[in-house]
Amino acid sequence: MPAAGRFGLLAFSIMSSKPDPLRPHSSILTDGPARAGARSMLRPVGFSDADFKKPIVGIASLWSMVTPCNMHLDKLALEAEAGANAAGGKAIVFGTITISDGISMGTLGMRYSLVSREVIADSIETVSACEGFDAVVTVGACDKNMPGCLMALARLNRPGVFVYGGTILPGIHPGSHKECDIVSVYEAIGQHAAGKIDDSGLTQIEKAGVPGPGSCGGMYTANTMASAIEALGMSLPNSSAQIAIGEEKKADCRNAGAAAVALLKAGIKPRDIMTKKAFENAITVAIALGGSTNCVLHLLAMAHSANVKLSIDDFTRIGKRVPVLADLKPSGKYGMVHLTRIGGLPPLMKVLLDQGLLHGDCITVTGKTIAENLRDVKPYPTDQDVVRPFNNPIKKDSHLRILYGNLAPTGAVAKISGKEGLTFTGTAIVFEDEFKALDAILAGKVKAGHVVVIRNSGPKGGPGMPEMLAPTSAIMGRGLGASVALITDGRFSGGTHGFVVGHVTPEAFVGGPIALLKNGDTITIDAVKNELRTDVPAKELAARRKKWKQKKPVETRGVLAKYASHVTSASEGAVTDKNL
Numbered sequence: 001m002p003a004a005g006r007f008g009l010l011a012f013s014i015m016s017s018k019p020d021p022l023r024p025h026s027s028i029l030t031d032g033p034a035r036a037g038a039r040s041m042l043r044p045v046g047f048s049d050a051d052f053k054k055p056i057v058g059i060a061s062l063w064s065m066v067t068p069c070n071m072h073l074d075k076l077a078l079e080a081e082a083g084a085n086a087a088g089g090k091a092i093v094f095g096t097i098t099i100s101d102g103i104s105m106g107t108l109g110m111r112y113s114l115v116s117r118e119v120i121a122d123s124i125e126t127v128s129a130c131e132g133f134d135a136v137v138t139v140g141a142c143d144k145n146m147p148g149c150l151m152a153l154a155r156l157n158r159p160g161v162f163v164y165g166g167t168i169l170p171g172i173h174p175g176s177h178k179e180c181d182i183v184s185v186y187e188a189i190g191q192h193a194a195g196k197i198d199d200s201g202l203t204q205i206e207k208a209g210v211p212g213p214g215s216c217g218g219m220y221t222a223n224t225m226a227s228a229i230e231a232l233g234m235s236l237p238n239s240s241a242q243i244a245i246g247e248e249k250k251a252d253c254r255n256a257g258a259a260a261v262a263l264l265k266a267g268i269k270p271r272d273i274m275t276k277k278a279f280e281n282a283i284t285v286a287i288a289l290g291g292s293t294n295c296v297l298h299l300l301a302m303a304h305s306a307n308v309k310l311s312i313d314d315f316t317r318i319g320k321r322v323p324v325l326a327d328l329k330p331s332g333k334y335g336m337v338h339l340t341r342i343g344g345l346p347p348l349m350k351v352l353l354d355q356g357l358l359h360g361d362c363i364t365v366t367g368k369t370i371a372e373n374l375r376d377v378k379p380y381p382t383d384q385d386v387v388r389p390f391n392n393p394i395k396k397d398s399h400l401r402i403l404y405g406n407l408a409p410t411g412a413v414a415k416i417s418g419k420e421g422l423t424f425t426g427t428a429i430v431f432e433d434e435f436k437a438l439d440a441i442l443a444g445k446v447k448a449g450h451v452v453v454i455r456n457s458g459p460k461g462g463p464g465m466p467e468m469l470a471p472t473s474a475i476m477g478r479g480l481g482a483s484v485a486l487i488t489d490g491r492f493s494g495g496t497h498g499f500v501v502g503h504v505t506p507e508a509f510v511g512g513p514i515a516l517l518k519n520g521d522t523i524t525i526d527a528v529k530n531e532l533r534t535d536v537p538a539k540e541l542a543a544r545r546k547k548w549k550q551k552k553p554v555e556t557r558g559v560l561a562k563y564a565s566h567v568t569s570a571s572e573g574a575v576t577d578k579n580l
Contacts, residue, residue: 022134022264025158026056029132047090057084057260058133059093060124060149062140062165067100069142069222072213072244073165076253080137080163083257089135089264091257096123098142101493102182102216106438106470113144114465114491115563117301118576120148125155134158135260139253141165141214141244143221143494146229147298153234153270154305159263160270161256161365162235164226166244167336168214174204181217183330183495185209186469190477193442214244218329220494223336224291225298227345231285232302233273233364237373241344243337259365266367274306277359281370283315284357287322287398288348290331292494293415293502296400300573312402312411312571316530319398322357324417325388330497331417332394334386342384346377351390394418403501405533406541407487407513407523411571413503415492416527420499423528424485426451428521433457434471434490441474448483451523455514456551457490458507459574463555463564469493472500485525487532489514491570501525501532503570509551516544 020027029038030052039052061077064070081091097119104110120140128136135158138149146162153160170179188205191197197205215222226240236256242249263269279299286295296315303310325348328334339345352358353374360371380387388394394417401414416422429446430453431437437454440446452471459465468490475484476498485499489507492500506512513534517523522535534541555561566576 023055025132025134045092051090054088054090055134055261055264056132057089057091057257058128058131058136059084059091059257060127060136060138061093061095062098062120062145063095064098066098067103067142068168068210068213069100069215070098070145070165073139073141076163076165076249077139079250079253080139080257083254084137084261085257087258087261089257089261092131092133094127096120098145100142101467105186105467105493106434110466111462111464111560113467114459114574115559117144117148117151117298118563119559120145121151121155121305124149124152128152128156128158135264136160137163137256137260139163139165141222143215143225143294146222146225147302150229150234150302151305154274154302157269157271159260159268161260161263162229163253163256164229164235164239164242166214166242166246166249167223167340168217168244169211169337170217170335171208171211173208179335180205180209181329181335182209183216183218183220183473186473186495187477190442190474192477193474194478212245216495217335217337218495219289219291219326219336220330221292221294222494224286224289224295224494227289227291228282228286228295228299230345231349232278232282233362233370234270236365238344238346241336241340243340262367263365268363268367271306273363273365274302274308275362276308276310278362279303279308279310280314280318281358281362283318284322284352285345285349287319287400288324288352289326290324290328290394290399290417293400293413293492294494296413297491297503297570297573301575304573304575304578312413315398315400316402319400322398323390323393324395324399325351325390325393327386327388327394330495331419338386342380342386343378346374347380348387350374350377350379355390401527401530403525403530403532405531406538407534408504408532409513410505410569411503412487412501412505412532414501414525414527415497416499417497420482423524423526424451424499425522425524426485428453428517428519428523430455430517430519434466434468438471438474441471441478446475446480446484448480450484452484452486453514453517454486454488454490455508457488458509459567459570460564461507461509461551462490463560463567465491465570465574467491467493468502469496472496472498487514487523487525499525504532505569505571507570511545511548511550513541515548516541
């Protein structure tokens with residue numbers, strides 16, 4: 001018989017037997033005489049005869065010594081493995097990548113950061129589908145890990161749970177004895193450039209800022225996304241507000257492994273959980289916490305993978321009625337560890353539920369609804385001020401502002417806490433990349449009243465939409481946070497604060513209006529009218545457009561080139577599989 005015929009009959013014999021309902025994928029790979037080869041390969045990695053009758057649970061470990069955020073995840077993945085095995089599954093731990101924003105920030109390497117989200121999602125999908133996993137647990141920490149994991153779980157639509165690796169403990173500055181973190185280090189660079197601290201002072205903060213394992217300690221992107229995912233229903237209650245090195249986090253991992261098996265038995269899949277109402281819950285919680293602008297980008301991408309219609313305008317709609325309640329860094333004074341010490345996220349979610357701001361009927365990975373999970377949650381202690389009472393908010397509506405106008409026809413994203421004021425008008429000082437902007441800020445060329453414009457940093461133009469923590473921290477460090485604004489078609493670290501607008505779309509690379517700005521143009525950021533505009537007349541902008549020419553692609557080979565050729569606008573989540 002020709003080879004093609006033999007393989008055709010083999011495929012038919014494999015698929016003709018009815019899969020085990022608790023092993024819908026693994027039984028196809030491991031059952032029957034024709035699958036002896038697969039079983040032979042699995043025995044050396046720990047399978048016994050009995051294990052071939054158990055559902056296979058993939059444990060995606062994003063462990064890496066690349067970053068302190070992820071350096072402990074190998075041990076947490078083993079806890080999840082133990083939990084899945086104890087619940088009657090057979091777990092297989094596998095790895096995927098992570099990158100470090102904090103290390104690559106301010107370099108060309110930062111272009112790979114957002115790209116890594118897609119690589120993570122692709123790799124988890126690839127391994128899980130290829131190896132026939134019946135359920136999946138993902139263990140991630142650094143901020144691109146989380147949306148990447150959720151995008152994969154949504155695509156696969158196999159029972160799954162996300163586990164957050166936990167937050168880092170704060171560093172203690174040896175001189176002031178005040179708490180500090182990685183953002184403190186970046187802001188110290190600006191202080192050093194301004195002569196406010198010397199070399200020794202910079203070294204002190206450098207050594208103190210990151211004391212051990214865990215994700216960056218404020219309500220930056222990692223903690224924002226962990227909290228949003230818990231509100232989405234895809235992680236266990238309070239998974240988001242746990243310290244990375246605590247016993248509580250180990251128990252969370254074991255429980256997640258068991259929960260994946262329970263979800264398989266109950267027939268509950270990620271897209272049953274990741275509904276439009278669940279995404280609205282995630283947005284609500286991210287706003288109440290004063291979370292990162294990156295949550296806009298990532299929730300849009302996750303919703304796309306789950307086939308849920310979510311748009312940037314949903315953030316405006318929801319933000320009109322949701323206050324900012326948590327006094328957390330970067331705009332506030334507390335770190336994530338302080339939230340863990342008063343009870344974590346559930347008491348805040350209970351407040352929001354009681355105020356009618358959460359959909360309590362959304363199902364979660366516990367198999368119960370949000371309302372059922374929160375039923376017995378106790379309120380925060382009365383003597384804490386980390387989370388404000390609902391009737392005394394930090395801001396009565398959202399700090400995440402979706403801006404439109406003649407500089408952002410398809411939208412931009414600002415994080416304006418109100419402490420900076422609600423409007424800013426200044427003159428443009430234009431830079432074609434963040435490196436030239438950073439040099440100018442550190443050299444004192446950026447003055448009060450400037451609006452720093454950093455362009456060609458979008459998903460296509462960067463390529464990769466790098467974060468601008470280095471220039472925004474330099475502005476803060478030089479004491480210009482209240483008198484200088486910054487707009488970009490790139491994005492911001494969750495640690496950024498000040499009068500900043502990112503995700504300006506269309507981006508400069510495709511001819512968006514930001515590409516037409518010149519030094520001295522007047523720019524207004526208005527967080528009341530939700531506008532981003534320039535006073536340059538339409539006729540003048542049209543004349544400039546006629547002279548504009550698209551830049552040649554920065555990269556023509558490799559992952560950045562592939563990303564740039566497929567990626568959508570930031571206003572659509574910067575995903576790479578929408579137009580395939």
